Amino acid sequence: MEQNSPIMQLIPFIAVAAIFYFLLIRPQQKQVKETKKMLEALKPGDRVMTRGGMLGVITALKEEEVELEIAKGVKAIFTRSAVGTVLNQPVPAQTK
Numbered sequence: 001m002e003q004n005s006p007i008m009q010l011i012p013f014i015a016v017a018a019i020f021y022f023l024l025i026r027p028q029q030k031q032v033k034e035t036k037k038m039l040e041a042l043k044p045g046d047r048v049m050t051r052g053g054m055l056g057v058i059t060a061l062k063e064e065e066v067e068l069e070i071a072k073g074v075k076a077i078f079t080r081s082a083v084g085t086v087l088n089q090p091v092p093a094q095t096k
Helices: 006-040
Strands: 047-050 055-061 065-071 074-079 083-087
Touching: 006 083, 047 065
Parallel strands: none
Antiparallel strands: 047 055, 047 083, 055 065, 065 074
16 A cells, blocks of 8 residues: 655645635735725715714714714714725705
8 A cells, every 4th residue: 555645645734725815814804905995095075884884974084083974963973993884975965
């Protein structure tokens, strides 16, 4: 009976590690970079949705805080990391 060399025994482990890298680790790193870029690009007037599902318009920005107007005259303060998505819908003009 022929014995496998130690290198041949390592090939399956190396293949599994490569699969994990390309299917799990690399896409997650890309998503983290995109999220960081999105959070840095926030500006007043952007319509956003928080990770909790709250919709609002950014009225003010600080270092790590975002002030959202969630209803007419109602403002709430969130951390930047609480913003999940920037919505591309224009803010409707408010009429009195």
